[in-house]
Amino acid sequence: MKYAIESKSLTKKYGDFTAVDSLEIKVPEGKVYGFLGRNGSGKTTTIRMIMGLIKPDLGKVKIFGKEVNRNDISYLKDIGAIIETPGFYNNLSGYENLEITCELFNTDKKSIEKSLDIVGLSKVDNQNVGTFSLGMKQRLGIANALIHSPKILILDEPTNGLDPMGIIEMRGLIKNLSKTRGITILVSSHLLSEIQLIADYVGIIDNGRLIMEGHIDSIDIDQQNYLILETSNNKKAEKILNSLNFEFEKKNDSLKIYCEYNHNSMINKKMIENNLEVYNLKSHLKTLEERFLGIADNHLTKKGD
Structure with missing residues (x-):
């Protein structure tokens, strides 16, 4: 696999505080890479080092295989x-x-209309930016970033402050740029549910360290919070669950069972074998946020050990 962005042992300290700690990420060419982390985890500092805005204390960055030289x-x-x-x-x-951006990049002004069209602002090109909504300004920001036809687009928290419609529009724009134009897009965010909808690959950072990286499917797996079970005789079902050593709670006319996803079919089978009718068997999966927090908390526990 070819990579558009790679970092090796990337480190940045501010006094005794380590903002980014030996970070190694690999962003595949032509894909959307979700750079996930809680606020203050080191995402923006990493991006600033990739862009050469701040100097790393250690480590290096490669763009399309070529090491960056400041x-x-x-x-x-x-x-x-x-x-x-x-x-x-x-x-x-x-x-x-x-x-103004065209002049800075010495780029033909013909690219302006193209960029505005890509982000859906061609009809308001002569409107003062002061009248723009936040969503329009974000789209104008992407048009500005596309002026010189880059191969990589880096977006730091692009949906911050947007209303639901603005978030949907931004999501569609990011996916379209990747699929139709082959642009590599690194999107940093703490909005994990949004990243789940747009990213092909994901890197999770916490306390400046990369704690997981891979295809989005490696995180978006069936991890279950609990199972809701309703039967024709819940008291008998409770005895069966106790014999199987499952923890559960009584909840109205149902049982809330704390078990793994792959236990669901076995529980259903045991109920039927004991002549119970199963009225409802509903899995409640963990959200991406819950999975992320679990991964991050496990990482902190291992560090503490």
């Missing part, structure tokens, strides 16, 4: 980025703001 910023031509909130001149139109 004395040679030519690699930045392959990267477009929004780090935190995109800044624009509110008294200028969207088009005029992008003209």
Whole structure:
């Protein structure tokens, strides 16, 4: 597999505080990579080191296999980025703001209309940015990042502050850019349920360290919180569950069973073998947030050991 971004032993300290600790990530070419972590976990610091905005204390970054040299910023031509909130001149139109970016990158102004069209802002190109909603400003930020036709797009918390419709629009835009244009997209976020809907690969960072990385399916697995069971005779079902050593609670007309997902069919079979009618057998799966917190907490426990 080819990688658009790789880091090796990437480390950044501020006094006694280690913001990023020997971080090693691999972002596959042409995919959406979800960079997940709680606020303060080191995501933005990592992105700033990739972009050359701050100098790492240790480690290195490779872009398309070539090691980044801080004395040679030519690699930045392959990267477009929004780090935190995109800044624009509110008294200028969207088009005029992008003209400034074109001059900075020495890029043909024909790319402005193309970029605005990609993000769905071509009809408001002459409208002052000061009148834009937050969602429109975020989309303008992506248009700004796409001006020089980068191969990599880095988005730091792109849905922060957006309303539900704005989040849906941003989600669709990110997926479309990856699928139709083959752009590698690194999206950092603490909104794990959103990443679940857009990412192909995921890296989880906590306290500056990478604690899991892989295809999104390696996290999006059937992990169960509990099973709800309703039968024709719950008292008899309780005895069966006790004999199987399952923990459970009585909940109205049902039983809340704490078991793994792969035990569900066996429980159902035992009820039928004991001549019970099963009215309801419903699995309640863990959310991605719960899975993430479990992974992070397990990581902290192992460090403590």
